[in-house]
Each structure stands twice: as structure tokens, then as C-alpha cells.
Amino acid sequence: MENTALCYRQFGEPESVLQQETAIKAPLQPGNLRVQMLVAPVNASDLIPITGAYRHRITLPAIAGYEGVGRVIAAPDSAASLLGQRVLPLRGEGTWQQYVDCPASMAIPVPDTVATPLAARGFINPMAAWLMLSLYPVQGKQVLLTAAGSDCGILLGQWALRQGATAVYGIHRSAIHAERLRGMGITPVVQQDIDSVRAIAATSDLAFDATGGELAQTILGAMDKRAAFICYGLLSGQPFTLQRHFPPMHWFHIRNHFEALNPQAWQAAFREIWPLLAASQYSDARLLPFTDWQSALAHYRQAGRTCKPVLAFE
Incomplete structure (x- = not known):
């Protein structure tokens, strides 16, 4: 399976060091899901690590992106019920790529009542x-x-x-x-x-x-x-x-607070967050093609913007 990702092999300004690369996806590891990404937002928390601000905890080369939503296309028997479902593939690989592998226990199912562009932004800020x-x-x-x-x-x-x-x-x-x-x-x-x-x-x-x-x-x-x-x-x-x-x-x-959240506490936190998020006013999303990621970053830099740039993989 070919996979296209936004990678960086050195630290610097994202516009300069990010590169779109295509390679064969490694085999899925036991206990993991494979998720075909639908959309992924652009946040400060995605861009700042690329500059090298947290270089002590990042191993290069790396794939950018910390959140987003996708559809499960492969799962272990213990998580077979998630096949075909939308999830947040968290705490695994970078999300600015077509296919993301993540631990099944850390993937967050998205309620049917939550629209995909909103679900994609359901992690970092909420x-x-x-x-x-x-x-x-x-x-x-x-x-x-x-x-x-x-x-x-x-x-x-x-x-x-x-x-x-x-x-x-x-x-x-x-x-x-x-x-x-x-x-x-x-x-x-x-x-x-x-x-x-x-x-x-x-x-x-x-x-x-x-x-x-x-x-x-x-x-x-x-x-x-x-x-x-x-x-x-x-x-x-x-x-x-x-x-x-x-x-x-x-x-x-x-x-710093992730280690205190075991899989059960992790899932329970989102059961509280989803209804809060659905009942709140939030920024609109502006969908931009994944292949046009430079425009998404330029939109993110605009002063006074009220829309969140979101990379769309389809």
C-alpha cells in the first residue's frame, strides 16, 4: 500500500522543511488499527514542533500532524467492531498522511451526531x-x-x-x-x-x-x-x-497529562468532551486539499482569521 505523507527531515519553518513524500506503508503491527484519513486540521501544536522547539522529544525524520479523523480499514479481532467507523487515530503516528496506524485502545470513536470537520478538531484544543x-x-x-x-x-x-x-x-x-x-x-x-x-x-x-x-x-x-x-x-x-x-x-x-490517562480514562474523557463540544460555538472549518497544504499553512498565518484550515484527503 502506497502512502503519501507530509514529512520533515530537519527542523525549521514548516513552509521550508515540510515535504510531500510517497512510500510503501509498513505492515500493520499487532493491536493497531489502520485508519484512512478523511480530514486533519492545522494547529499551532502541529507547526511549533517542526521548528525544533521540542527537538529533545522528536526523532527525525518525522510526519507532521497530531489530530484528525479517518475511517478504520483494518483492525485486530479485539477491535473488529470499529471497521468502517470514523475514529480519531490518536497517540500513534503523525496524522498528516493518507493512512495512520494507532493503538486500537487509544482510537476514539466519533459519534454519528458529530460532523467530520468538527470531529477532526476534537482532540488538541478541547x-x-x-x-x-x-x-x-x-x-x-x-x-x-x-x-x-x-x-x-x-x-x-x-x-x-x-x-x-x-x-x-x-x-x-x-x-x-x-x-x-x-x-x-x-x-x-x-x-x-x-x-x-x-x-x-x-x-x-x-x-x-x-x-x-x-x-x-x-x-x-x-x-x-x-x-x-x-x-x-x-x-x-x-x-x-x-x-x-x-x-x-x-x-x-x-x-504531560497523558500518562495519567489509561485507555479507560482516555475513552471516558472523550465521552465528556463530545457533548460539550457539540453544544459549544466553535470556529468554522475551511477545507483545503491535502496536496495543497501550502495554501492551508498560508491561511493559518492570516491575521484575524475566524476559520480553521483543515486538510482534506478526499
Whole structure:
């Protein structure tokens, strides 16, 4: 079986180092499923590792992509019921390829009620939001978000309100996000309005930050020492410096929590996530052919976009 994949053999900017390669797929290993991919989104979490930011845990050459949805075309006897079903082929190979092999116990069945473009985005951002809100309860607290227009940001905001947050403020850069956030119950805050950012940070109990850099520094400097600051990304590409008078700072990396989720807990988490995701407002998907992956990356880079670029394999 021939398989076409987006590979990288060195670290660098994805547009420069990704290559489309076709090779014979290795035989399916015992206990694994083989999944024919339907669609796979483009996320920051897909692109940042290609730059070498996590080179200590990546062996080259590598296939890009961490999530997506496909249809099972081969399965062991123990998972024969999944044949022909849509699944998320997670925690196995990179998903930016035509055929993905993954452990049968880690594949997540997709409910019939969830559309394929939405299901393809059912892992990275929903799981991150679900885990963070489990680790840092928001009931009765004021919450502040950065990168509030991002997929993870809008889920964090909506789910925090469902869990009893008294208010959620969302910092955004592009004006296009303001009405969208307000429609979700999230109060928009313009990132360039530093006085407003400081004032809201001073009264917030929890901040979930995806940007780092100067914005994180500003928020930390304004927050009460009894508050908590959770950093789950550095989209700005810039670090920030901690000071003694700052509130407690917690690093969140989704990968660090996988080992605590055995197959049963892994499947149970998605049974909670699917109905939450289906009941939430989420970014629309813009489908682009897998062979036109350069256009998908260019669309991802557009400032103020409200659609998620998704690679379509059919």
C-alpha cells in the first residue's frame, strides 16, 4: 500500500522543511488499527514542533500532524467492531498522511451526531481546555483569557461559564473577534488597551495565557498575589520573567497529562468532551486539499482569521 505523507527531515519553518513524500506503508503491527484519513486540521501544536522547539522529544525524520479523523480499514479481532467507523487515530503516528496506524485502545470513536470537520478538531484544543478546567476550577471566580479568539480560548471561555465562573474576559488583537466573543458570553478586551488589560487582570482570580511575552508580563504584574496564572502556550514566541511579587504561575503542557490517562480514562474523557463540544460555538472549518497544504499553512498565518484550515484527503 502506497502512502503519501507530509514529512520533515530537519527542523525549521514548516513552509521550508515540510515535504510531500510517497512510500510503501509498513505492515500493520499487532493491536493497531489502520485508519484512512478523511480530514486533519492545522494547529499551532502541529507547526511549533517542526521548528525544533521540542527537538529533545522528536526523532527525525518525522510526519507532521497530531489530530484528525479517518475511517478504520483494518483492525485486530479485539477491535473488529470499529471497521468502517470514523475514529480519531490518536497517540500513534503523525496524522498528516493518507493512512495512520494507532493503538486500537487509544482510537476514539466519533459519534454519528458529530460532523467530520468538527470531529477532526476534537482532540488538541478541547482536551487542553477540559484538562485545564479540571486542574484549575473556576466556579465562583473571574477568569481572564489571552488569545481569546483562538479555538482553545473560545472553548475555555464557554466551558468556564458553564462551570460557574462569575465572568470571563477575553483579550484579543483583531476587532473581528469582539462580537464573536460577546456572543459567547465572553467580555472582549482589546490587547492594545493596556490600561483595561491591567485593570481587569487586577480583579481576576485566574488567567489562562497562550501568548507569553509582554502581554503575560503585564498581566502577571497587575494580578493579585492570591490569584493564579496558567501558561499553556507562547504564541508570541517571547518569554517572560517571573518576579517574587507575582501570583503563582503554572505551566500546562497537554502531553504531560497523558500518562495519567489509561485507555479507560482516555475513552471516558472523550465521552465528556463530545457533548460539550457539540453544544459549544466553535470556529468554522475551511477545507483545503491535502496536496495543497501550502495554501492551508498560508491561511493559518492570516491575521484575524475566524476559520480553521483543515486538510482534506478526499
